[in-house]
Amino acid sequence: MNRRRIIQGGVAAMLGMPLLSRVSWAASSPIRVGMLIPESGPAGLFGPSSRNCTELGVQDINARGGVLGRPIEVLYADGGLPPAQAAQAALRLWRGRKVEVLIGMHDSAVREAVAAMLDGKLPYIYTPTTEGGGCAPATYVIGETPQQQLLPVMPWLAQNRNVKKWYLIGNDYVWPRDSNVVAKEAIAASGGEVVGEEYLPFTVDNFDASLGRIRDSGAEGVFITLVGGASVGFNRAFASFGLPAKALRLCTLLEENTLLGIGAQNTEGLYSSTGYFATLPSGAARQFADRYRSTFDNAKAPLNGLAESCYEGLLLLEAMAAKAGSLEPKATEAVAEGLAYEGPRGRIELLGRYAAKNIYLAESKGTEFEIVQTFENVPPGQSCTN
């Protein structure tokens, strides 16, 4: 063996070494999952409970052997930032920390910015309640759409609670406005009528003028798409004026935190329609809620549907990777249609990159939700065909 040979061999070995070590490193190292949840801003309230549900998901999946034979590891970024900044945070997770999939629980303005930034190069699972609308490649929207929360529910209320005259009130942005378009469709289909429609800026904390209009309108039902603090303030004032005796209230973004803030004195006749409640009676749901309460301080970060949607996002990731055998965006797109899994919410099935699921209608009893009706396997009412 001459000197040149030895040098060649040595160089080849040196070049090969990192390659080899990278392969072995990849086989044992965890799959990194980027988690975009609100840590600041108005939705920052849901940060701690979302983190808790994510931790439970990581535990469960790793106990079952992980994803693609590798354990998963979650890296967090703040989804409560303005859209451009949140997309930057997601970009750092992707390019800097090498996450292989992104799961998001944040508002839809952030979703649009993140989807545009990713441009289909990373699978992206969007989990919370949403007006829908987006159809970016390799983006999967598993949250409740207005079609799911309203089309079966309003006719049911017309029939069983005799609510025909509806007053629509919401904050002034895209989700309430899109929800009300669907609400009008659902009200018309159930033979009812809309007696008022109103949008409030986020800054409003005095609802007297709106309450006066609701009383004068003769409404039998008020469909509320006020969010967070506005919902708390409105519902408290609504009850203090004795309006629950006149009209029932229906919300599509009323979860356990907000209900606690509204308070037991003020929740008579207050309904919520959504895909998850901490009080869901099924075995899987009860087991999940029990584990949450025994692991975390439920008083400080109450279990709620938005937080639980992070757990659902991880379950979809697990099912998707198992069926596709990889986390390449194209591979996930190829297996997405009809992909299904079972979780605390029941069976979830992807259709047109949205999700069919059970919708639960609950009536507030004090500060607990009591399920009064289950609508099974409700189609998403939106789909992506591209």
Place this chain on the structure above:
Amino acid sequence: MVELLNLVYHCLVLALVVLGLAVVFGMLGVMNMAHGEFLMLGAFSAVTAQSAGLSPLWGVAIAIAVCGVVGWVVERLMIRHLYHRPFDTLLATWGLSILMREVIELFYGRGYQNVDMPFTGSVALLGVAYPSYRVLLMAVLVVLFAALALWYVRSPSGARIRAMVGNPTLAQAVGISTTRLATGAFVFGVCTAGVAGALLAPLVRVEPAMGLDYLLNSFFVLVVGGLGSLAGLAAGTGMIGGTQVVISNLFDQTSGYLAVLAVSLLFLWLKPNGLIARR
């Protein structure tokens, strides 16, 4: 009729919320960005009273104690060194407001808290049923403001405060201890914010970040009404509260909010000293 009662209620509550800032900013010149946080402390006092099994109205007493102590410490350690430097007071109290929010978050979490209404149901007033707690609150506020106005105009302490506000150097020269008076005024101001928080807690949303809502409107009232007098406070409250309620009733809430902004801007532009100028 309900609209009239709503107007009166809204203005009285607004005056209570602004009172503390009117004293601290209007008389001492401290741009207290933590004003809303003292109100938040008051609301959490009511939460604490309720969770201890007491009536939330005990929150008023707790609020006075808590805000009194916090206000005194803050004045001694921070504010005292910053009188006559308004911009520095703004920065310092802004930092203070963040600290206060974080401390409350640490103990109570970020979520919404519920404070029960001490009196439910409604009473007949001017021929309409109006929530009883609101009626009680209005009655208490009318008495409180009447007493305060009387004290301010008639009592020796009121005279000393007016002397200090009018000309601090001259007041000192005639033997008024302006340092002690300023401490007292600051503590009084933040205590009224705390009382406002405790009294409003059963009616509004309660959470660590709630204070921000009250800060902006309070500054609007003072800009429009003018600094340094109770009459200015009343004028500003009537103007801002009245505009909001009337426009919201006639049109919608968005117009009401826009009108408040427009009025405030017009005053800043055309009448920067407000309706009732001190000098």
